[in-house]
Amino acid sequence: MKRSWLVLVVALCLAFGLRALLLIDATALWSDELYSVGKSFQPSFGSLLEMLREDTHPPAYYGLLWLWGHWVGQSPVSLRLLSWLAYLAGGLVMVSQAMALAQVGARTRVAATAALLAFCSPYPIRFAIEGKSYAVLVLLVALAWWWRRSAHPIAYGAVVGLAGLTHFYGLFLVLAAAAWDGWQRRWTSAAAALIGAIPALAWMAYAADYLFSSRAGSWIGVPDYALFEETLARGLGLWPLPKLALILLLLVSLRRWGGLRRLPWPSRELLDRSGLMPSLLMVLGVVAVSFVKPMAFSRYFVVLLPAVVPVVAVQIGGSELNRFGRGCGLVVLGLLLASWWGPGFSELDAGVGGVREQDQFWLLSQRTSGLEERYSPRPRLFNLSDRMELAMGRIPAPSSPWGGKADLKQRLKGQDLPQQLWLASSGPPPAMERKLKPLVSQVEQAGFHCEQQANDLTHGRLLRCRSEARGRSE
Secondary structure (H helix, E strand, O other), rough: OOOHHHHHHHHHHHHHHHHHOOOOOOOOHHHHHHHHHHHHOOOOOOHHHHHOOOOOOOOOHHHHHHHHHHOOOOOOHHHHHHHHHHHEEEEEHHHHHHHHHHHHHHHHHHHHHHHHHHHHHHHHHHHHOOOOOOOHHHHHHHHHHHHOOOOHHHHHHHHHHHHHHHHHHHHHHHHHHHHHHHOOOOOOOHHHHHHHHHHHHHHHHHHHHHHHOOOOOOOOOOOOOHHHHHHHHHHHHHOOOHHHHHHHHHHHHHOOOOOOOOOOOOOHHHHOOOOOHHHHHHHHHHHHHHHOOOOHHHHHHHHHHHHHHHHHHHHHHHHOOOHHHHHHHHHHHHHHHHHOOOOOOOOOOOOOOEEEEEHHHHHHHHHOOOOOOOOOHHHHHHHHHHHHHHHHOOOOOOOOOOOOOOHHHHHHHOOOOOOOOOOOHHHHHHHHHHHHOOOOOOOHHHEEEEEEEEOOOOOOOEEEEEHHHHHHHH
16 A cells, blocks of 8 residues: 555544544533443442442443543543543554454555544444443453454453453453354363453342343343344444445445455454454344343444454455456545544534433533522433533532422422422433423422423423412512
């Protein structure tokens, strides 16, 4: 590959990575990120572990975030910055893995392809600045496949242990790798993975009361075609099926006129050494179990990236094409990159409203700053949002916390009723209205009249409720 093309690839990767970094505070922390704040930004590590006993995820990421927050500060930017750094490190490991798996003469092309997939494609970009464990999980899994291929069982066992403690999909992947390596009679690798799985299995036992209850993963449905389509869209971006058709057309064109002598198919050795075989085994197991206990969720399949990216890069970078074939490939790659640069960032750059995953907590925190008598069906998230907005210096310290439905009921029982109070919620409009309705009924029955205040918010409601009795007396 010419140096000019290599410089262009590096520039594109830097552009995608820096754009993600510049959007780190462009949107509100959404509910899951606020839960990360509530879990990790605790005064003590013991408090963190006790809270996580009633959570769907294991503790490694939240423990790391606790240390990170005490080191660099507890704010929305520091929360998301940890993921961005993990996104960079994970991408570098995947590029290194692809180069190690490639043949000597094709390593530069393979590295360039892997870099574009690791830093510019929708899946890694989507989680590059999200205050959740996915970018850290990708980094740990990438390191695990690196040490497995390099035959360093101690390092491999340590990293898979961390991956299993970061997300349960990491644990499932570890167990699948142990089963696959055992089947291949690689007893050292299988034993390292099984030993590495012990901490995560111990955590499952510790949190078993919650993990095996109906509350755990209750939002996940039974596998269907929508799961496949959504996972495909996370990997390819907008219009995944037309893009698949375009890639198929490219392969046919390369086969007939582009110098591709045969359609590329990865070797068994490549599938094995890259970690793709254990990854596919994990997918089959998770999907099969999900028909009984649903646990297959599209965002969780980001765990496949560290195996898929090197394999795809080796296949593309190792292809020998003629001039026409290289031109067709560059056109299709350019179209993909253009679609990834635009719509690929849509969820990270939601415009003026700052909507992220249908949440606008930060604007409601700002608009209710300095007010008292604030109530919501989601008081914990609003209090966490206030805390993060205070950390960013966008609001002064609240004089009183948000109250919930029980707090509102208790307040309305008192003799000295407030002249006015505020109700707020954020989220998908139908769910938001449904959850807010019982609070509105409470205050209306107590003689209050509520008026909408934030008509410009698409995923937020703010109601100002005045006492009708006080209004008539005045």
